[in-house]
Amino acid sequence: MIKEVKLHQCGCERCKHNWFTRSKKLPKLCPNCNSPYWNKPRKAKKSPTPKKQPPKLPTRGRGGIFSTSASQDKTPPMKTYAIPKRRTPRRPTQREIDNAGIGGAT
């Protein structure tokens, strides 16, 4: 006598393990990874978003959009040194001359 046995193929959603079971009931655990959630696909996690990087500001040189020509970057602007005006020396007052004793009559 041949007893017909239906095999049920089970596939683990976690470890992709495939096995056959004779019972109609679903196995509780995956025989490979022992996961009770072998029949449930793993919840789709949020894909790791790359860290938001601050927008790249155009830099001078290195092909920034502000650099129109290479000569602009290489030659610094001529420094103009402000020449201080000659201050006319303050004339000493007569009193100061007398105190210093330059004025003659001491």
Ligand SMILES: [Zn+2]
């Ligand atoms: Zn498994």
